[in-house]
Amino acid sequence: MNYDITIDNYQTALREGSAQPLDWWQACRERIEQREPEVQAWETLTAEPATLDARLADKPLYGVPVGLKDIIDTVDLPTSWGTRGYLHSPSALMDAALVTLLKQQGALIMGKTVSTEFAYFTPGQTRNPHDPTRTPGGSSSGSAAAVAAGMVPLAFGTQTAGSMIRPASFCGVFGFKPTFDTLSAAGVKSFSPSLDTLGWFARHMEDICTTYSALTRAPRIKPLESLAGVRVGVRSLPGDTPLDADADVERALAHAQERLEQAGAIVVPLALDARYEALVEHQKVVMAYEAAQTLASEYARLSEHMGPKLVEIIEEGRALSHSRYLEARRAADAMQKALTGVFASEVDVILAASAAGVAPKGIDATGDPLYCRAWTLLGVPCLNLPLSHGENDMPVGVQLVADRWQDARLLQIALTLMGQETPA
Amino acid sequence: MNYDITIDNYQTALREGSAQPLDWWQACRERIEQREPEVQAWETLTAEPATLDARLADKPLYGVPVGLKDIIDTVDLPTSWGTRGYLHSPSALMDAALVTLLKQQGALIMGKTVSTEFAYFTPGQTRNPHDPTRTPGGSSSGSAAAVAAGMVPLAFGTQTAGSMIRPASFCGVFGFKPTFDTLSAAGVKSFSPSLDTLGWFARHMEDICTTYSALTRAPRIKPLESLAGVRVGVRSLPGDTPLDADADVERALAHAQERLEQAGAIVVPLALDARYEALVEHQKVVMAYEAAQTLASEYARLSEHMGPKLVEIIEEGRALSHSRYLEARRAADAMQKALTGVFASEVDVILAASAAGVAPKGIDATGDPLYCRAWTLLGVPCLNLPLSHGENDMPVGVQLVADRWQDARLLQIALTLMGQETPA
Numbered sequence: 076m077n078y079d080i081t082i083d084n085y086q087t088a089l090r091e092g093s094a095q096p097l098d099w100w101q102a103c104r105e106r107i108e109q110r111e112p113e114v115q116a117w118e119t120l121t122a123e124p125a126t127l128d129a130r131l132a133d134k135p136l137y138g139v140p141v142g143l144k145d146i147i148d149t150v151d152l153p154t155s156w157g158t159r160g161y162l163h164s165p166s167a168l169m170d171a172a173l174v175t176l177l178k179q180q181g182a183l184i185m186g187k188t189v190s191t192e193f194a195y196f197t198p199g200q201t202r203n204p205h206d207p208t209r210t211p212g213g214s215s216s217g218s219a220a221a222v223a224a225g226m227v228p229l230a231f232g233t234q235t236a237g238s239m240i241r242p243a244s245f246c247g248v249f250g251f252k253p254t255f256d257t258l259s260a261a262g263v264k265s266f267s268p269s270l271d272t273l274g275w276f277a278r279h280m281e282d283i284c285t286t287y288s289a290l291t292r293a294p295r296i297k298p299l300e301s302l303a304g305v306r307v308g309v310r311s312l313p314g315d316t317p318l319d320a321d322a323d324v325e326r327a328l329a330h331a332q333e334r335l336e337q338a339g340a341i342v343v344p345l346a347l348d349a350r351y352e353a354l355v356e357h358q359k360v361v362m363a364y365e366a367a368q369t370l371a372s373e374y375a376r377l378s379e380h381m382g383p384k385l386v387e388i389i390e391e392g393r394a395l396s397h398s399r400y401l402e403a404r405r406a407a408d409a410m411q412k413a414l415t416g417v418f419a420s421e422v423d424v425i426l427a428a429s430a431a432g433v434a435p436k437g438i439d440a441t442g443d444p445l446y447c448r449a450w451t452l453l454g455v456p457c458l459n460l461p462l463s464h465g466e467n468d469m470p471v472g473v474q475l476v477a478d479r480w481q482d483a484r485l486l487q488i489a490l491t492l493m494g495q496e497t498p499a
Numbered sequence: 500m501n502y503d504i505t506i507d508n509y510q511t512a513l514r515e516g517s518a519q520p521l522d523w524w525q526a527c528r529e530r531i532e533q534r535e536p537e538v539q540a541w542e543t544l545t546a547e548p549a550t551l552d553a554r555l556a557d558k559p560l561y562g563v564p565v566g567l568k569d570i571i572d573t574v575d576l577p578t579s580w581g582t583r584g585y586l587h588s589p590s591a592l593m594d595a596a597l598v599t600l601l602k603q604q605g606a607l608i609m610g611k612t613v614s615t616e617f618a619y620f621t622p623g624q625t626r627n628p629h630d631p632t633r634t635p636g637g638s639s640s641g642s643a644a645a646v647a648a649g650m651v652p653l654a655f656g657t658q659t660a661g662s663m664i665r666p667a668s669f670c671g672v673f674g675f676k677p678t679f680d681t682l683s684a685a686g687v688k689s690f691s692p693s694l695d696t697l698g699w700f701a702r703h704m705e706d707i708c709t710t711y712s713a714l715t716r717a718p719r720i721k722p723l724e725s726l727a728g729v730r731v732g733v734r735s736l737p738g739d740t741p742l743d744a745d746a747d748v749e750r751a752l753a754h755a756q757e758r759l760e761q762a763g764a765i766v767v768p769l770a771l772d773a774r775y776e777a778l779v780e781h782q783k784v785v786m787a788y789e790a791a792q793t794l795a796s797e798y799a800r801l802s803e804h805m806g807p808k809l810v811e812i813i814e815e816g817r818a819l820s821h822s823r824y825l826e827a828r829r830a831a832d833a834m835q836k837a838l839t840g841v842f843a844s845e846v847d848v849i850l851a852a853s854a855a856g857v858a859p860k861g862i863d864a865t866g867d868p869l870y871c872r873a874w875t876l877l878g879v880p881c882l883n884l885p886l887s888h889g890e891n892d893m894p895v896g897v898q899l900v901a902d903r904w905q906d907a908r909l910l911q912i913a914l915t916l917m918g919q920e921t922p923a
Contacts, residue, residue, distance in 0.1 A: 164592055175795040256693050256828075259792040265685050293821040368683040371599040397717040401904050404680075408903075412836050479832070480825050 078102040078225050081279045082139055082286070089138065096127045096138045099228070100183055103140045107185075107226045113207050115200045116221040118145040119152050120186035127183065135289040137181030142221045142230030144214075145187040146194050147171045148262035156264050157190035157199055157214070161380035162373065171262025173231065173273060173290075180289045185227050188217025191441060193370065194233055194266050197382030198441050203245060205469055209434040212242030213441030215276070219246040222276040229282060231275050234451055235267050235362060237430070237444025239274040240474050243459035245434035245442060247470025250276045251283045251486075254479045255454035258290060267365035269404070270358070270451050280493040283458070284486050293483055298491040301339035305488055307332070308345025308422035312449035313352045320446070321432040323465025324473075330463050331426055331473040338495040340488075345422055354410055354449035357403035361452060364400040367392025407452045411479070414453060418478035424488055425476040429459050433469035450474075456482045458489055502526040502649050505703045506563055506710070513562065520551045520562045523652070524607055527564045531609075531650045537631050539624045540645040542569040543576050544610035551607065559713040561605030566645045566654030568638075569611040570618050571595045572686035580688050581614035581623055581638070585804035586797065595686025597655065597697060597714075604713045609651050612641025615865060617794065618657055618690050621806030622865050627669060629893055633858040636666030637865030639700070643670040646700040653706060655699050658875055659690050659786060661854070661868025663698040664898050667883035669858035669866060671894025674700045675707045675910075678903045679878035682714060691789035693828070694782070694875050704917040707882070708910050717907055722915040725763035729912055731756070732769025732846035736873035737776045744870070745856040747889025748897075754887050755850055755897040762919040764912075769846055778834055778873035781827035785876060788824040791816025831876045835903070838877060842902035848912055849900040853883050857893035874898075880906045882913055 076098045080088070088094035104123065111117060131137055143149065146156050148167035155163045174184065189199035191214040201216040203209040204224035211220040215232025219242030222230050232239050234252045243250025252274040265271050277283050284296040309332060314320060332342055367374070367389045374381070374389050381389075428446045435442050450457050458475045465471040477485035500522045504512070512518035528547065535541060555561055567573065570580050572591035579587045598608065613623035615638040625640040627633040628648035635644040639656025643666030646654050656663050658676045667674025676698040689695050701707050708720035733756060738744060756766055791798070791813045798805070798813050805813075852870045859866050874881050882899045889895040901909035 162592070168586070168588055169800075170796040172793050172795045175799050176792070179795070179799070259689075259789065259795070260692060261689050261793040262796070265683075268684060269680050291821045365683065368600070369596050369685040371596045371603070371683070372594040372686070375599050375603070376593070397715045405904060408839075415832075480829060 076102050078106050079278065082136065082228065082282045085139070086135065086137060089132070097125055099138055100125045100140050103185060103227050106224065110204065110224040110226055114202055114204050114220050114224045116188055116217040116224065116226060118155065118187040118189050118217065121152065121184055125183050127181070131181035134181035135285055136177065139182045139229055140185040140227045141177055141182045142185050142188045142218050142227045143174065144218050144232045145190045146233065146264040147173060147231065149174055149184065152187055154187065157192040157194065157197070158380070161377055167262065169262060172259040173263065176290055188221050188230055190214055191216060192382050192385050193264065193373070194235065194238060195388060196384040196441060198438055202438055203434045205247060206434070206467065209436055209469070210245065210438050210441050212245035212434060214238040215242050216441065219243055219248060219250065219276050222246070222248045222278060229275060229277050229286060231273060233263065234272050234274055234447065235270045236358065236451060237447030240447045240457050240459045241430045241442055241444050243276055243461065244429035244472030245470065247461040247472070248276050248278055249280055249283050249461060250274060250459040251287070252451070252457045253287070253482050254456045257482065265369050267362045268369060269365060270362060272451070280490050284490055287482065287486055296483060296486045296490055298494045299487060301495070302335060302488060302491055303339035305340040305424070306343045306422045307335050307340045307424055307426050308343055309426045310345050310347050311428040311446055312347070313355050313445065314428065320428050323432050323471045324428050324430070327463035327465070327471045327473050328426065328428060331460065334462065335426065335492060338492050343422060345425065350406070350410055351449060353406065354452050355445065357406045358448035358452040360395060360399055360403040361407070363388050363392035364395045365392070411453050414455070415478055418481070423477070424485060427474050427476055429472040429474045433465045433467070433471050450476055454479050456485050458485060460489060500526050502530050503702065506560065506652060506706045509563070510559070510561065513556070521549060523562055524549045524564050527609060527651055530648065534628065534648040534650055538626055538628050538644050538648045540612055540641040540648065540650060542579065542611040542613050542641065545576065545608055549607045551605070555605035558605035559709055560601065563606045563653055564609040564651045565601055565606045566609050566612045566642050566651045567598065568642050568656045569614045570657065570688040571597060571655065573598055573608065576611055578611065581616040581618065581621070582804070585801055591686065593686060596683040597687070600714055612645050612654055614638055615640060616806050616809050617688065617797070618659060618662060619812060620808040620865060622862055626862055627858050629671060630858070630891065633860055633893070634669065634862050634865050636669035636858060638662040639666050640865065643667055643672060643674065643700050646670070646672045646702055653699060653701050653710060655697060657687065658696050658698055658871065659694045660782065660875060661871030664871045664881050664883045665854045665866055665868050667700055667885065668853035668896030669894065671885040671896070672700050672702055673704055673707050673885060674698065674883040675711070676875070676881045677711070677906050678880045681906065689793050691786045692793060693789060694786060696875070704914050708914055711906065711910055720907060720910045720914055722918045723911060725919070726759060726912060726915055727763035729764040729848070730767045730846045731759050731764045732767055732849045734769050734771050734849055735852040735870055736771070737779050737869070738852065744852050747856050747895045748852050748854070751887035751889070751895045751897050752850065752852060755884065758886065759850065759916060762916050767846060769849065774830070774834055775873060777830065778876050779869065781830045782872035782876040784819060784823055784827040785831070787812050787816035788819045789816070835877050838879070839902055842905065847901070848909060851898050851900055853896040853898045857889045857891070857895050874900055878903050880909050882909060884913060
């Protein structure tokens, strides 16, 4: 079967008898055999054969192969948190809550995908499926690459700064970071608990939506006729004028704006003042301060094994004062409140840069999360749309952002957009 | 030595040579020998002898024996999460972040204290030190009881509904639930991640303050000359008029108000409308919905071993719609913002009931967290003051509440109050 089917179409094929429950799994294993030697997205693969409980046949993710970032606990697979083995657990006492939710929806765990070291900056071995000399982005490197390479239709990652949206943009897939706290992080290694957010990658917008409804039990997302009446503000953070990104990103934003307008949306002016710009620095403070607390035990026992970037952020965090941390948290609170006012009265969604450009050359770094930091600190839902290509035909995405808890509305707008005719 | 010394006085005694570094540990072990057969506060005790790293001698918690609720991971002690063994780990791969922070401040881990089942309602064996026929409260039962019985000067617990403030009130100790997210929950079992908050119990207000500064690196809290100019609003949630608590609580509130006024504070009118009352129900929704997600794996594998109350809340949570959950989260957000306005313009702290009365008879239930639910949902810091006694001379506390991140101010007000002459 075609590995690139959507989740809903696969369920239809199963019901109609034109596909068997383990067909997709098998198609994905074949893709992995072909693509994994180059891409190296997987830390661990589940042993074959997969088994499926037929009582779950009516569940929305029945038979869907799924990748899990290797910071997510499972009872039957090892976890090494991107440490290349200096911290390693052959199995967890309990599956992460997410894993049980996925299994209860019929999903099949394909394996653990490569993470950077503790989901920070030190990269693993994964390469960009579009060009193996380039990074897939991070920290959810393996999950984004595995989906982009067609090795699974769905994979989970986390975002603390830009670890979902950036790799989604670099790898040319949809990546959704829902509102902070949407999915339980139980059994997921934390880095900065007030920022860490579970999200997922898919090649089809429909699959992002199906997964959202399956995991939250929210009603199914249905596309609108058009985007008539939808107000879009165009604003990256940081980067009002001039946008500090390259021409590829400028073109991707212009192209996305054009498509939104062709679908009926109205681009409206949006003024976000310097206090929003300042959130970028506040995010760095929150992340460093909390990482120093959260990884205090790992740092005390294992710092000699840690990469220099990880050591650096922990030491930065240890040097930050409590009052500087509180200043950042208070600023985030205040701007979250202000942004809710903006969304209530001025715009439905914001169109913003996902990253500063296409995936950089080299796999010794994962690129800059700059354009995601402020949104992550605000806890708002962000969705990478893989609409454009730039330098060397590499993918370059843009993100749509909505107010907290407006996930369903954001997904509906994106689903509608993707269902419209592509402009000539 | 006297087990009831304050942390700062112990440090002074160590510096002056009138105490040795393991004296307090030894005094606590003796108290445990005397009191534990009746109180049963401990799930596990650390093996003797304790060892102390002399290089930590200048740290604020040097030589301070500490109890940890048995949902907090340690590498060298088992954890059983209040399950009486149906889920049990002989050791964790890593200490909880809190444990490393405590050790780095020179604290000595005395052991794990009894928790209710997964920090919910099914009680362990612990008894109230003031009357062994009564509950110590829950879910941080053992930590509150161990401190009240003089078995340790300091013990940690968590609050999701009322699991710090209620046992503090029932056991007659100070109990502090700081602003949500103040201490990293890494390595602490979660129940409802948007509510779970680490806090601590002590017999002396000074020790609450010393611990706050040691763990957050905030400046030392110093008492004011008086509470002149401090504005106090009196308001429990729920329970405007009439307060749905008993005469003991009414008297405790009146007594606390009198002491605050004698210390110079001004009681000012405070109107919190019905939207604040509604937070009590919203807290139940958030807690049940998130518990069902967070404990999905435990429920899938172990539900037959679980107590009926735990099964009930998980099933309740599974039956709740996503939109009902979002309604509760949005209400919490809105009222959190509104309350910040109240604290900015009307009052410095709120005086509220900690519980509905003294510790109930029996150890088959842990009492009602009703008067803590709304504050926990709001994420605000809450401090139980053990100022009164009620029926059968049992302790009955009141709580002081401040705005989020105003922890230092709240502690300063309480420290000042406790340092004033007690009114005749």
